[in-house]
Amino acid sequence: MALTLYHNDMSVCAQKVRLCLAEKQLAYEDRHLNLRAGDQKRPEYLALNPNGYVPTLVHDDFVLGESTVICEYIDDAFTAPPLKPADPKERARMRGFTKFIDAAIFPATATVSMSIAFHHQFTPEMYDTMEKARPGWLANFRQLQKGTENPAFPAAIRRLDKMIADMERALADHQGPWLVGETYTLADVAYAPYVTRLDHLKFFDGMVEKRFRVAAWYNRMRTRPSYKEALAKWFNPKYLPLMDEKGSEAWPRVCELLAA
Ligand SMILES: N[C@@H](CCC(=O)N[C@@H](CS)C(=O)NCC(=O)O)C(=O)O
Known part of the structure; x- marks a missing residue:
């Protein structure tokens, strides 16, 4: 199982995803993008995330954008501790x-x-x-x-x-x-x-x-x-x-x- 997170230190969207990963104590490879240098608009990144935004999570060969969707995915794919109420x-x-x-x-x-x-x-x-x-x-x-x-x-x-x-x-x-x-x-x-x-x-x-x-x-x-x-x-x-x-x-x- 390999997790890679394309993210940025101060991005609120990336912070959400890092919080989920930390709650689950999941190790991941981090690829930090400099948003002021336009890293998010480079062709190699756009191939992963056509919107040119961070974050993007790659889980084995599964690529996922949109921070809220990523958080739900992390919680579904790695169940402990649960981050959604049972009720x-x-x-x-x-x-x-x-x-x-x-x-x-x-x-x-x-x-x-x-x-x-x-x-x-x-x-x-x-x-x-x-x-x-x-x-x-x-x-x-x-x-x-x-x-x-x-x-x-x-x-x-x-x-x-x-x-x-x-x-x-x-x-x-x-x-x-x-x-x-x-x-x-x-x-x-x-x-x-x-x-x-x-x-x-x-x-x-x-x-x-x-x-x-x-x-x-x-x-x-x-x-x-x-x-x-x-x-x-x-x-x-x-x-x-x-x-x-x-x-x-x-x-x-x-x-x-x-x-x-
Ligand atoms: N709806 C997207 C929004 C992503 C987004 O706008 N990320 C910002 C950082 S919080 C970004 O990458 N900005 C760079 C830019 O606008 O070029 C999500 O929640 O993942």
């Missing part, structure tokens, strides 16, 4: 969480992270690679460079604040330690990278001021060995100070937008 209703609730991450939270997080911090990492040479790979990329990038004044920013940051509110309600309703109740599931796996991103951008503490259940959930999450192995170990020392500095600068404007 069908809890399992459906878990899938509600993971679907919402893909449909709403990933795009909002991409807008917020790029508008606040990551657009600073792109050079004009990278613009060409990205525009060639995805026509229209540059026009959107010009909006992202406007930071909190990007017209898409207010809705995105409110969406992430609502994510925290929804987590707080779920933790209260189901008396969790975890999002769907007693057991740690793929729902917790899915939310961990996104909450971590808000923390790295210095928005998390302000957002959880009155949401103590989410603050406690995050503390529990960070004490799991899997979190250290799959997330903390990979935190990129070049990204953290950028997110800290730019996020702290933006926080007063974020507060205004959330209060409006």
Whole structure:
């Protein structure tokens, strides 16, 4: 049995998959892609993942993209410990969480992270690679460079604040330690990278001021060995100070937008 993961250190989608692998204590060969150098758009990688995104998991000769699907596959193919609840209703609730991450939270997080911090990492040479790979990329990038004044920013940051509110309600309703109740599931796996991103951008503490259940959930999450192995170990020392500095600068404007 051979597992290979094509991934990136700070990618939220890759973080989810690494968390699953760590929970299952599975060894894998890692192929780290530099997303700022355009590794994900090279022909040899596009042959594996035609969308040019990370992550991609290769299990023997089976190639799989899409982080949520990969997480489900890992849980189905390597059963212990289970990361899905046995009860069908809890399992459906878990899938509600993971679907919402893909449909709403990933795009909002991409807008917020790029508008606040990551657009600073792109050079004009990278613009060409990205525009060639995805026509229209540059026009959107010009909006992202406007930071909190990007017209898409207010809705995105409110969406992430609502994510925290929804987590707080779920933790209260189901008396969790975890999002769907007693057991740690793929729902917790899915939310961990996104909450971590808000923390790295210095928005998390302000957002959880009155949401103590989410603050406690995050503390529990960070004490799991899997979190250290799959997330903390990979935190990129070049990204953290950028997110800290730019996020702290933006926080007063974020507060205004959330209060409006
Ligand atoms: N729906 C896909 C999204 C994958 C995705 O957008 N990955 C990002 C990193 S989180 C990426 O590869 N970005 C590189 C790019 O946009 O060129 C999944 O969940 O796997």
